[in-house]
Amino acid sequence: MSVPELIRIVSRDSPMALAQVERVRAELAALHPGTVTEVVPVKTTGDRWMGDLSKVDGKGAFTKEVDAALLAGEADLAVHCVKDIPADRPLPAGTTFAAFLQRDDIRDALVHPGGLTLDQLPDGARVGTSSVRRTAQLAASHPHLDCIPFRGNANRRLAKLAAGDADALLLAAAGLHRIGRPDVISEILSPEAMCPPIGAGVLALQCREDDTSTIDAVSALNDPATYREITAERMFLHVLQGHCNSPIAGYATAHRNGDLSLRACVFSPDGKTVLNAHEWAGPLDPATLGTSVAVALLRQGARELIDTIAH
Numbered sequence: 001m002s003v004p005e006l007i008r009i010v011s012r013d014s015p016m017a018l019a020q021v022e023r024v025r026a027e028l029a030a031l032h033p034g035t036v037t038e039v040v041p042v043k044t045t046g047d048r049w050m051g052d053l054s055k056v057d058g059k060g061a062f063t064k065e066v067d068a069a070l071l072a073g074e075a076d077l078a079v080h081c082v083k084d085i086p087a088d089r090p091l092p093a094g095t096t097f098a099a100f101l102q103r104d105d106i107r108d109a110l111v112h113p114g115g116l117t118l119d120q121l122p123d124g125a126r127v128g129t130s131s132v133r134r135t136a137q138l139a140a141s142h143p144h145l146d147c148i149p150f151r152g153n154a155n156r157r158l159a160k161l162a163a164g165d166a167d168a169l170l171l172a173a174a175g176l177h178r179i180g181r182p183d184v185i186s187e188i189l190s191p192e193a194m195c196p197p198i199g200a201g202v203l204a205l206q207c208r209e210d211d212t213s214t215i216d217a218v219s220a221l222n223d224p225a226t227y228r229e230i231t232a233e234r235m236f237l238h239v240l241q242g243h244c245n246s247p248i249a250g251y252a253t254a255h256r257n258g259d260l261s262l263r264a265c266v267f268s269p270d271g272k273t274v275l276n277a278h279e280w281a282g283p284l285d286p287a288t289l290g291t292s293v294a295v296a297l298l299r300q301g302a303r304e305l306i307d308t309i310a311h
Contacts, residue, residue, distance in 0.1 A: 003217050006036050010066050010075035013041035014153040019178045020203055021079050027101070027221050035217065040075045042066055067092045070206065076214045078206040082199030082230055087237035091206070098215045099205040099222035100230050104174035106200040106251055108134065110187040111161060111169040111176075117187040121145055121168060128157060128166035132269060136247035137194055138170075139271030154179055170194075174201045195249035195265050198233045202226055225254035228286045232262050235290030240266070240297065246306050250293070252286070260286060262293045266302045269309060275300045 007028065011021045018041065025037045042065045063085055070078045071094060082100070091097070110118050121127070121142070128150030129135060135147040148166055150157055154175050161169050168186075176182050207215045229252035242248045250264030263278040277296040281289035294302075 002213050003032050003035055004076065004213050005034070006038060007077055007214060007217065008038045008040050008075040009077045009079060010040040010042060010069040011079045012066065013043050015155055016153060016175050016179050017041075017079070017081075019180075020081070023178075024077075024079050024101070024203065024205065024221075028218065031220055032217060040069060042069055067095065067206075070095060070208060073208075076207065076211060077218060080204045080206060082202040082204045082234075083197045085199065085204065087198065087234045088241045088243070094209055095206050096209045096215070097204055098207045098218045099220075100226045101203040101205070101221055102223040103226045103229065104201040105172075105177065105188075106196045107173045107191060108170050108189045108194045108196065109173040109176055109185045110189060111158070111171060111184045112167070112186040113161065115186045116168070118142060118189065118193070125167045127168050127170060128161060129170045131170070131197075132245055132247045133197055133249050133267075134170050134194065136267035136269055136271045137249070139269075140267065140274055141193070141271075143271070154181070158184060172200065191251055191263075195263070196251050198237045198248065198250055199230060200251060202230055204230075228252070228254050228260055231286035232260060232281075232290040232293075235287040236262060236264055236294045237290075239291050239294035240302060240306065242266075242306050243309075245269075245309050247309075248306075252289070260284075260289055262289050264293050264297065266297050266305055268305055273305060275302055275305065 009021055011017045021039055028035060028037055063080060066078050069075050071092060123144045124146055126146050126148045128148055130149050130151050138145055138147055150166060154171055157169055173188055176185060205218050232252040233250060236250060240248060247267035247269060252260060252262040254260050260281045266275045275297050277293045279289060279293050
């Protein structure tokens with residue numbers, strides 16, 4: 001295998017995204033000590049826009065500029081959070097996933113300056129989040145709390161919390177660890193209490209399809225268990241064809257005995273309707289499991305529920 005002397009890595013320019021790139025650089029350095037890596041930071045539409053994401057192509061707003069740099073040959077490798085990559089459409093033509101890194105924590109974290117837990121928050125407490133997934137689940141489980149729109153990278157959100165713009169925040173536990181701020185976490189929410197987004201805690205490495213040397217160089221970073229989980233989750237989301245305002249959540253688990261399970265939910269925005277499905281795959285391949293869980297939710301009315309949500 002011919003390993004490139006230089007691999008240029010493109011990513012969003014937020015502090016968290018750049019921390020994620022450093023993880024990739026470290027793993028590549030351990031694997032290929034002779035290869036030099038260079039960072040190509042870009043600012044995405046989603047990072048610039050502080051309004052409703054549905055007005056700027058939803059989650060695709062965090063990937064378009066990164067994809068463009070990769071396709072233009074300005075970089076050789078793109079690092080994405082899987083949860084930011086749309087699954088209702090194929091990857092940009094000419095690109096492919098080369099690896100999924102070992103999964104980090106998939107759970108959400110509550111940040112409260114006084115260290116309160118979610119159940120301890122008083123009536124009317126303002127919880128900052130712009131995630132329709134979190135808002136719907138809080139409406140179902142804690143209807144006495146008030147979700148208020150909160151955009152920006154994690155550091156900016158923490159600064160807004162400190163300024164009193166909200167009483168508490170919901171953020172990804174993995175993200176807070178990546179930026180070195182696990183100290184602010186007052187509670188880690190179980191996946192049963194707050195079902196995570198599809199692709200939670202996973203970094204994807206994307207290359208141009210014809211760049212076989214880079215693909216070969218980074219493919220050894222792929223974690224087989226994570227690959228199976230993400231394959232099931234993204235097929236599930238693809239079959240549902242949800243849009244950026246769809247409160248959809250779910251996570252797959254690769255078990256030690258080789259089994260794979262997938263639990264998933266679809267919510268109405270007000271949390272009054274909750275559809276659940278949970279299936280195990282013995283002989284089923286991950287994509288078939290994802291399809292099966294999606295079909296189970298479609299039979300419960302997920303299509304009608306998703307289609308009634310404006311976007």
